[in-house]
Amino acid sequence: MSKNKLLSGPYLLFILCGTVIPLLAILYYALVDKNGSFTLRNIASVAEPVHLKALGLSLLLAFICTVICLLLAFPLGLLLRKSGGKNKGFVIFMLILPMWMNFLLRTIAWKVLLQKTGVINSILAALGISNGINIINTPYAVVLGMVYDFLPFMILPIYNVMIKIDNSLVEAAYDLGASSFKVMKDVLLPLSMPGIISGITMTFVPAMTTFAISQILGGGNIYLIGNIIELEFLHGGSRNVGSGLSMVMMVFILISMALLNKFDKNGEGTVI
Amino acid sequence: MANILELVHVSKSFDNEMVLDDLNLEIKENTFMTLLGPSGCGKTTTLRIIGGFTTPDSGKVLFEGRDITNLPPNKRHLNTVFQKYALFPHMNVGDNIAYGLKISGKSKSYIDSKIDYALKLVNMDGYKNRAVTQLSGGQQQRIAIARAIVNEPKVLLLDEPLGALDLKLRQDMQYELIRLKNELGITFIYVTHDQEEALTMSDTVVVMNQGYIQQMGSPENIYNEPENAFVATFIGDSNIIDSIMIHDELVRICGVNFPCVDKGFGVNKPVDVVIRPEDVILDEVGKGQLDGVVTHLIFKGVHYEMEVMAGGFEWLVQSTVLQPVGKEVSLRVDPFNIQIMNKPASEDEEAVVVDV
Ligand SMILES: Nc1ncnc2c1ncn2[C@@H]1O[C@H](COP(=O)(O)OP(=O)(O)O)[C@@H](O)[C@H]1O
Numbered sequence A: 001m002s003k004n005k006l007l008s009g010p011y012l013l014f015i016l017c018g019t020v021i022p023l024l025a026i027l028y029y030a031l032v033d034k035n036g037s038f039t040l041r042n043i044a045s046v047a048e049p050v051h052l053k054a055l056g057l058s059l060l061l062a063f064i065c066t067v068i069c070l071l072l073a074f075p076l077g078l079l080l081r082k083s084g085g086k087n088k089g090f091v092i093f094m095l096i097l098p099m100w101m102n103f104l105l106r107t108i109a110w111k112v113l114l115q116k117t118g119v120i121n122s123i124l125a126a127l128g129i130s131n132g133i134n135i136i137n138t139p140y141a142v143v144l145g146m147v148y149d150f151l152p153f154m155i156l157p158i159y160n161v162m163i164k165i166d167n168s169l170v171e172a173a174y175d176l177g178a179s180s181f182k183v184m185k186d187v188l189l190p191l192s193m194p195g196i197i198s199g200i201t202m203t204f205v206p207a208m209t210t211f212a213i214s215q216i217l218g219g220g221n222i223y224l225i226g227n228i229i230e231l232e233f234l235h236g237g238s239r240n241v242g243s244g245l246s247m248v249m250m251v252f253i254l255i256s257m258a259l260l261n262k263f264d265k266n267g268e269g270t271v272i
Numbered sequence B: 001m002a003n004i005l006e007l008v009h010v011s012k013s014f015d016n017e018m019v020l021d022d023l024n025l026e027i028k029e030n031t032f033m034t035l036l037g038p039s040g041c042g043k044t045t046t047l048r049i050i051g052g053f054t055t056p057d058s059g060k061v062l063f064e065g066r067d068i069t070n071l072p073p074n075k076r077h078l079n080t081v082f083q084k085y086a087l088f089p090h091m092n093v094g095d096n097i098a099y100g101l102k103i104s105g106k107s108k109s110y111i112d113s114k115i116d117y118a119l120k121l122v123n124m125d126g127y128k129n130r131a132v133t134q135l136s137g138g139q140q141q142r143i144a145i146a147r148a149i150v151n152e153p154k155v156l157l158l159d160e161p162l163g164a165l166d167l168k169l170r171q172d173m174q175y176e177l178i179r180l181k182n183e184l185g186i187t188f189i190y191v192t193h194d195q196e197e198a199l200t201m202s203d204t205v206v207v208m209n210q211g212y213i214q215q216m217g218s219p220e221n222i223y224n225e226p227e228n229a230f231v232a233t234f235i236g237d238s239n240i241i242d243s244i245m246i247h248d249e250l251v252r253i254c255g256v257n258f259p260c261v262d263k264g265f266g267v268n269k270p271v272d273v274v275i276r277p278e279d280v281i282l283d284e285v286g287k288g289q290l291d292g293v294v295t296h297l298i299f300k301g302v303h304y305e306m307e308v309m310a311g312g313f314e315w316l317v318q319s320t321v322l323q324p325v326g327k328e329v330s331l332r333v334d335p336f337n338i339q340i341m342n343k344p345a346s347e348d349e350e351a352v353v354v355d356v
């Protein structure tokens, strides 16, 4: 027992310095004003129109990003399951490969690709398509960047759960007369739920809180809640207001997680 | 009785390895038929071809005379009880049983009465709302059977359904399955590698080895008149002795002529002779047909098992009378207990003997 405690020491120390102390600091700053006296104004500042708008946009884009990732990842999981292992390793490798590169670099690469005179439009122009695509600095580009960055976090947990589903369950459903669609809906989907819940969490949370993607691909036009908080902290705003908004965002995330976990009846794979 | 199912010239290989080679099988309506053979002989593959989960490379599957070779499993009038039960873990007992009925669009009241009926049939009254993950292996197996039979299939396929249960439970379930079969009046196709199980339960036993049917017949027929050395060894203990058929009804075993009842093997023809250990009678020296010495003795509960060295062959003998090791005895075998078999003609036919 004491040996176990000793072994978990470094981790506990890390959690203490990296999570608990900063959280407490943010909680403190959120509840005091510049002079250090108690106030709820920092938290209430979320009701300011600019902040509400940013929060709403964050929720919306994170939601869209999560739905797109799910729509891409679930069929891919079905496909990988069906292919019976032959190319599994390779496909997974291809999916994870982008993760080996820093995500800021990847996002900046998209900026280069999407620019009005960027790679994609040059190629399109060369092909005689003059209009090209003009999504850079719009929410579309931000969602694209989010999906690109977070898709592997949706695919991996879904894939991991799916390949473990015993094939005799699928065969049993066919045996009892189910069509392919019914097998998917009645057997594969419910049994993939723990992976789907994990995937949603691991996609929705970073998408909800990102400020880098919106900054790089939004060109300063798109303000997500993360951008607002960054402004408050780093660019001449108030660290107290930033902390207040952070607390609000955290509550939103905790509520989302609680709702999600309600769906996950088995209680397994509830993630992080 | 009409054939409900037929396999016609069915062949199947995996990775260039022949698993079933030109298999032909006719299954009569309302029989309990067992595919029996050592592990890896192609029993499951045969069952999966019947169920529609595996497509044969060549040949046909006929159901009531209709070709169903390319029909998917969800379109076949059969249901399967899988070896590992394969109950849906996210549904309770009642929902598992109801699944097939819901798909075929039955009414709620019909489904409810069917669930109750099936639970009663498998002695699981009152388990309707239990989670399947909380059931024991034997209970899960019963639910798997209930889930299959509520759909009123004409044929029920069972792949080693009792394989994971302990001995006592297995014996109980054997009797229950026979009862179920008789109550339902449908065809059971049952796969097992356990010869005792096969002999206990079946109307017809199909002994398979290496993708070939070695023999098909009633349990008595398979046990008493094995057609080749593989069947004789696989089904119970036996003495298999190189012998010479002198002429009809006389065979030379270990240098001594024994009268027998078989005919038509030719004159001075090498054959295999099968004699079951319980059919060897021990007598005082000089009074039987062949003298020998007892070399081993084991008490087996119901009887003693002895090995007797006689005529250069170690005979396995079962008897309720003890003969001590070293005692000189004489062997005798009644003519109708001597089973003559042709020696395997080709290598393919030469069935490898596997202990299970
Ligand atoms: N899907 C498959 N892929 C490759 N080989 C298989 C497959 N299914 C069965 N086999 C092979 O076919 C042979 C017969 O298998 P099976 O029908 O399961 O035997 P049994 O049920 O009699 O033990 C075995 O050698 C097995 O390895």
Ligand SMILES: [Mg+2]
Binding pocket: B040, B043, B044, B045
């Ligand atoms: Mg098998």
